[in-house]
Amino acid sequence: MDIQSIRDRLAKPALKFTAGGFRPSHSDEESWLGRVFLFREDEELPINSAGETLLPFAQFHLPSLPFSSPHLQGIKVLTVFIANPFPDELEPMGERWLVREYHDEDVLVRKELTAEKAFLKPFPLKAEAVPADYPLWDGGGVPRDLELEILELERSGRIECYYDLTTHCYEHKLGGYPSFCQSGIDPGEGFEFVMQISSDAKINLNVVDSGSLMFWKHRDSGEWALYYDFY
Numbered sequence: 001m002d003i004q005s006i007r008d009r010l011a012k013p014a015l016k017f018t019a020g021g022f023r024p025s026h027s028d029e030e031s032w033l034g035r036v037f038l039f040r041e042d043e044e045l046p047i048n049s050a051g052e053t054l055l056p057f058a059q060f061h062l063p064s065l066p067f068s069s070p071h072l073q074g075i076k077v078l079t080v081f082i083a084n085p086f087p088d089e090l091e092p093m094g095e096r097w098l099v100r101e102y103h104d105e106d107v108l109v110r111k112e113l114t115a116e117k118a119f120l121k122p123f124p125l126k127a128e129a130v131p132a133d134y135p136l137w138d139g140g141g142v143p144r145d146l147e148l149e150i151l152e153l154e155r156s157g158r159i160e161c162y163y164d165l166t167t168h169c170y171e172h173k174l175g176g177y178p179s180f181c182q183s184g185i186d187p188g189e190g191f192e193f194v195m196q197i198s199s200d201a202k203i204n205l206n207v208v209d210s211g212s213l214m215f216w217k218h219r220d221s222g223e224w225a226l227y228y229d230f231y
Contacts, residue, residue: 001149003158007165009146011132014176015067016169019123019202028110029064031127033057033172033203034120036079038108045113046081048095053115054081057213058197060174066129069175069194071217077102080197082213084117089227090187099215099224121204125172133176134166139184141177141193170212172198178214180229187225191216 019033028038036045036056046054058080062068072078079100087096102108135141142150142162153159170179174195178184198212199205207213211230217223 003153003165006146006149007132010134010142010166012176013067014130014133014169015065015174016128016130017125017172018128019125019172019200022124022126024124029061031060031065031125033123033125033197035059035122036081037110037112038077038079038102039111040106041109045115046098048083052083053117054083054096054098055115055118055120057082057120065127065174067175071192071194071219074103075101076104076106077108084119086228087226089229090225093224093226097226119204121202123203130169130173130176133169135177136168136180136184137162140180141184170198172196172200179212181211181231182229185227187216187227190218190220191225192219
């Protein structure tokens with residue numbers, strides 16, 4: 001298999017987010033990290049069974065973005081809440097993390113709610129399309145048949161290593177591939193990677209040690225999964 005065919009097989013579109021660097025519009029169509037202000041009338045910040053308030057981490061207005069994951073089809077607004085300290089890796093959603101989905105028929109209102117232990121600095125997001133994101137080599141999503149093709153390219157001297165062929169977006173992103181720090185994991189049959197929120201000094205987020213919060217969604221049940229690792 002030639003190099004371009006391998007790239008074509010692996011490439012996935014993504015949307016890279018950069019926090020701040022511009023004056024926010026404060027419109028309902030703006031996406032944010034560290035701030036959630038759209039809720040149903042009867043909703044507040046989520047509180048778990050221990051009485052702990054989950055912290056607002058992100059709000060995405062999907063129709064305003066130049067790209068959205070096919071696994072989020074029909075969703076207008078997505079909000080993310082996570083506890084401090086973080087939940088365990090692959091802990092079920094509900095007690096220490098929560099993703100809320102809103103559709104066109106949902107009536108949303110603005111609420112400026114604050115969480116006592118919130119530590120993220122709120123910034124609006126600038127979105128930039130990434131035409132081709134590629135998986136990381138070690139468990140990042142390279143199929144076995146392509147691994148063998150790439151190893152043969154290395155043995156033949158046509159490339160020095162896999163990363164001569166590819167690039168990877170490590171930043172906050174929607175779509176593409178997860179940015180594992182350690183060997184990659186598979187959250188289970190039917191789960192598709194959707195997005196990640198990465199360590200970012202500007203928003204005061206360090207996922208343990210320069211890691212990323214990575215989110216998957218089940219293509220049939222709609223169940224969400226959260227995983228993170230770090231260096």
